[in-house]
Amino acid sequence: MLKVIRRKSILKEAVDEFRKSNLSIGLVPTMGALHKGHISLIEMSNMHYDVTIATIFVNPTQFNNTEDLAKYPRNEETDIALLSKTGCRVVFIPSVDEIYANPPLITLNFGYLEHIMEGKHRSGHFNGVGLVVAKLLGIARPDGAYFGQKDLQQFRIISRLVSDLDIPVQLHLAPIVREENGLAMSSRNERLTAEQRQLAGNLYKSLSLSSDLLFSGVPQQEVKLAVYDFFKALDGVDLEYFEIVDFETLENIPSLNEGDQLALCLAAYVAGVRLIDNLVIEL
Ligand code: AMP
Numbered sequence: 485m486l487k488v489i490r491r492k493s494i495l496k497e498a499v500d501e502f503r504k505s506n507l508s509i510g511l512v513p514t515m516g517a518l519h520k521g522h523i524s525l526i527e528m529s530n531m532h533y534d535v536t537i538a539t540i541f542v543n544p545t546q547f548n549n550t551e552d553l554a555k556y557p558r559n560e561e562t563d564i565a566l567l568s569k570t571g572c573r574v575v576f577i578p579s580v581d582e583i584y585a586n587p588p589l590i591t592l593n594f595g596y597l598e599h600i601m602e603g604k605h606r607s608g609h610f611n612g613v614g615l616v617v618a619k620l621l622g623i624a625r626p627d628g629a630y631f632g633q634k635d636l637q638q639f640r641i642i643s644r645l646v647s648d649l650d651i652p653v654q655l656h657l658a659p660i661v662r663e664e665n666g667l668a669m670s671s672r673n674e675r676l677t678a679e680q681r682q683l684a685g686n687l688y689k690s691l692s693l694s695s696d697l698l699f700s701g702v703p704q705q706e707v708k709l710a711v712y713d714f715f716k717a718l719d720g721v722d723l724e725y726f727e728i729v730d731f732e733t734l735e736n737i738p739s740l741n742e743g744d745q746l747a748l749c750l751a752a753y754v755a756g757v758r759l760i761d762n763l764v765i766e767l
Pocket of ligand 1: 514524630631661
């Protein structure tokens with residue numbers, strides 16, 4: 485039976501009970517408007533841990549754009565109905581006041597990681613992500629937590645948060661679940677028409693194209709130009725960035741070698757909706 489909990493104090497009591505019964509806990513933080521990508525995280529957590537706690541919280545401190553926050557899809561009822569079919573034991577759905585009753589004085593700075601890609605284009609975003617994930621880990625005290633590769637930079641940020649602060653939790657990175665046309669599943673896709681979703685399939689197409697070019701030995705700068713040209717020729721999609729980076733550090737690699745693990749990362753706007761995606765390859 486899925487239990488819906490809205491208060492920190494009640495969640496802490498539920499966690500105490502699980503701990504007393506020696507049950508291991510997996511945490512799946514989300515912002516709701518759940519789709520198959522989220523559900524895959526819940527299923528992985530169910531396999532590894534005795535109980536899964538999902539959280540649904542549209543975290544205002546990680547939005548650098550008020551319109552994006554206002555337009556973020558919210559489907560609480562359908563989310564709860566979906567989760568109740570997954571075997572998830574608890575869903576924590578706090579209000580903004582419940583989480584930020586005492587507005588944090590602390591600011592998190594992730595060094596070079598917040599001056600590249602998402603950090604560069606969304607000022608303050610990772611401070612908000614770091615704060616809320618630290619809070620959720622503190623409240624739910626899970627043994628493990630699941631995050632999607634779609635937000636690869638977020639995963640690297642959270643990994644540093646956990647290792648820099650010695651937070652005792654095992655982090656798991658889950659593969660990207662995609663639509664048939666390659667479009668990475670995202671709550672933001674709900675804001676697109678069927679036609680725009682088709683168009684958004686080009687994000688994955690451009691990643692596949694860049695992967696093919698890199699495998700055939702085309703130099704990075706030329707691959708980047710090819711991706712920028714691909715989007716220039718495409719009406720209705722505006723590329724914000726495309727980067728070829730090291731999968732672990734997310735830094736640019738000056739010269740590539742066989743065996744290098746790369747992440748090809750991009751952000752683009754389709755009909756005013758900002759989407760991100762990436763593809764991980766090994767040369
Ligand atoms: P969100 O609700 O968008 O903040 O996402 C919650 C978690 O689900 C994050 O760890 C995301 O990386 C992950 N996630 C989002 N989309 C996908 C997807 N298409 N496939 C796998 N995981 C995803």
